[in-house]
Amino acid sequence: MRRNTALALSLALPLALAACGTPQERCIDRNTSEYRTISALLAEVEGNLARGYSWQERQVVRTRFEQCRRVYRDRDGQQHVTTYGCWRDYVDSERYRVPIDPAAETRKRDGLEARQAALSGGARAAVSACREAFPEEA
Template sequence: MRRNTALAMIALPLLAACGTPQERCISRNTSEYRTVSSLLAEVEGNLARGYAWEERQVVRTRFDQCRRVLRDKDGNAHVTSYGCWRDYVDTERYRVPIDPAAEARKRDGLAERQAALASSARAAVSACRAAYPETT
C-alpha cells in the first residue's frame, strides 16, 4: 500500500501539468525510482501470468497503390497509379517462458531497491515543491 501511495505522490504532479519547473525537477530527481517501479510492476505481472511478453520487428509485404509521374512529349506531368507490393515493419508481441524462481529473486531485489529509493524520492519531491512552488 505504501508503495502505491509513494508512486501516486510522484505520478500525480507529473500528470497534472507537463513541463513546469517543479515537474521537471521532480522528473529529473525521481527517474531511477520510477524506472525501478516500472520494472517491478513488469516482473510482478510476469509472475502473475506465468510468462513474459517480448516484442520483435517483422517485415511483411502487402499490396498497395503506387504512383508515378510520367511526362508527355510537351513536358506536362501526368500522375498514374498502379498496383505494387510494399514492405512494412510490424511489431509482434509473443510469450516467453519464465523461471518463476529467478523472477521471484528479481522481484525481491527490485522491491528492496525501490524501498531504498523511496525515501530519497519523497525528499526530492518535497525539495522540488519547496524550490518551485506552483500558484493556482
C-alpha cells in the same frame, strides 16, 4: 501487490508532462528518476509473475498490396499519371510471449522491492524539498 502504490502514484502523476512542466515538476522529475525506473521495472516483473510469461517485441517485414503511381511524359512533353497495383514492404512490430522462470522472476522482484524500499525515503525527501523550493501558486 506489495509495493507502495500511493508513493509511486504521487511521484508519477505530476510528472506526466515533466519536460514542459513547472519548475517544481522538473525538480521532482530530476530527483526521483531512479525510483520511478525501479517502480516501473517492479510493475513489469509483477505482471510477468501474475501472467506466467513476459512480452517481447520483434520487427517483422510484411508485404501489402497498394496503389502505386507512375508519371510519364508523352511525345508532346505532357505529363500523365497512371496508377497500378504493386507490392510494398513495411516494417511492423509484433508482440510475442516468452516463458519465464518463476524462481528467477521472484528473486528479481525481491531485489527490486528492496531497492525501491531503499530509495523511497530519499524520493520522499526530494519531493518535499522540491515542493518547498518551488511552491505552486493556486
